[in-house]
Amino acid sequence: MSYILAIAGTDSSGGAGLTRDAATAQELGFKIKPVVTSVTVQTDKSFKDSHAVPPRVIKAQLEAALQGTKPAAVKIGMLGTAETVGTVLSSLSGYCGPVILDPVLKSSSGGTLFSGRDIYRLFAIITVLTPNLDEAAILTNRAKATDEDEIKKQAEMLLAQGAAAVLIKGGHADGFDCVDHAFSPDHHVRLVAPRLTQTKRGTGCTLATAIACNLASGHRLSEACRLAKDYVHKWLQC
Structure with missing residues (x-):
């Protein structure tokens, strides 16, 4: 069975982060190799704390995960610090497969997880960036989009910053x-x-990991995103 390299934080509530990455990948026929960037303390309704993993430990995890068979795709979630961004960037410099970046800036249970600065450095190696409306606004330093024209402007700004493709999610x-x-x-x-x-x-x-799995399965980007959206839609109804 092929695997997805998942670089993200843990979530003590089990609702997000590497727990969701693993569950999604397994349902779609992949294993994951997890690289922990941060340990967060959360419940379903509140964010309490987070603890960044030291860069040297993240680097060691990445080196171990990348040994042997190369991942079919890479999904990047919570990074937390500028040092982590640099560590991930240097560790993936030789990787040529699909890379999906979910710019986790805030927790849905409350709490800021990353300021957004320095994340642009990763744009050079990613296949697609997947911000929600709030994250796109933060990354472009603009107000949250309320119409399609503004969504397009923000996407164009992110493409100009070096992202190969952008999926701006409308759930918010x-x-x-x-x-x-x-x-x-x-x-x-x-x-x-x-x-x-x-x-x-x-x-x-869930969406970003599903996109990673779909790209690893050989789907074109637009189809990978469509299938991932369908998957999330069905999961929400379970």
């Missing part, structure tokens, strides 16, 4: 439909599904 918007917007320099694809009343923690982790 309003309206009957939940619309995600996939952008590359010459394409814009709208991914539409009925908005659900059900909510769960870890949707961003």
Whole structure:
């Protein structure tokens, strides 16, 4: 069985982070090799604390995980510190497969996990960036988008910063439909599904890991994103 390299934090509630990465990958036919960047203390409703793993330990984890068979894809979630960004960047410099970056800046249970600074350094090696509307606003230093024109402007800014593709998620918007917007320099694809009343923690982790699995399975990026959105939509209804 092929594996996904998952670089992210732990979540003591079990709702997000590496726990969700592992569950998603297993359902889609992959194992993960986990690299822990931070240990967070969370419940389903509150964020209490986080503790960054030292860069030397992250580097050692990455070196061990990358030995032998190369991962079919890499999913990057919570990073936490600028030093971690640099460690991940240098460790993945020789990797040529798909890399999905979910820019985890805030916890859905509350609490800031990363300021967003320095994350741009990773844009040079990623296949797709997957911010929600709040994260896209933070990364572009603009107000949260409330219409498609503003979403497009923010996506163009992120592409100009070096991201090869951007998927801006619409789960934090309003309206009957939940619309995600996939952008590359010459394409814009709208991914539409009925908005659900059900909510769960870890949707961003789940989506990014599903995209990684779909790309590892050979799907083109737009199809990988569509299938991942369908997967999350069904998971939310369970």
